[in-house]
Structures are given as C-alpha cells and as structure tokens.
Amino acid sequence: MKAWAETLETRFTGLGLTLADEDTAAAFRLTLQICAQAIEGSQATGLIHVEDSELAELLAMVRGMEQAPGLI
Numbered sequence: 367m368k369a370w371a372e373t374l375e376t377r378f379t380g381l382g383l384t385l386a387d388e389d390t391a392a393a394f395r396l397t398l399q400i401c402a403q404a405i406e407g408s409q410a411t412g413l414i415h416v417e418d419s420e421l422a423e424l425l426a427m428v429r430g431m432e433q434a435p436g437l438i
Contacts, residue, residue, distance in 0.1 A: 367430065367437060368437050371385070371433075371434040371438055374431075375434075375438050378390065385434060385438045386438045391435035394432075394434070395435070398429070398432050399432070402425055402428045405425060406421075409421055
C-alpha cells in the first residue's frame, strides 16, 4: 500500500499538489467515497452486473485507497 500511495503522490505532485496537504487529502478521500457510492448505485440499479464478492473486493480496494494520504 505504501508503494501505491507513493505512486499517487507522484501524480499529485506533478500537478503541484500533495496528499500531505489536508485540503487535498480531504478532496481525495471525498472523491473516493463518491466513486464507491457510484459503484454501489450502479450495481443496485443494474447498470453493472458483478457478483457480490467481486463488488465487495472492488469497494474494499476503493476504500483502502482512502488511506493513501496517511502513508505519505
């Protein structure tokens, strides 16, 4: 996870931002929360069709990414 956080940080610093900044980290986390809600909603409305276990893994990955700012 640390390596992934560093990869993300490289992308942010390329834009003149850093996940170490509280405002940037908050926006990053909020964006991931919105993505998770969109995935859940897409499954609930039948827009996407995945097994429950696959949905759980996907959501765990997205939610796990929320930890990235704390690893920088």
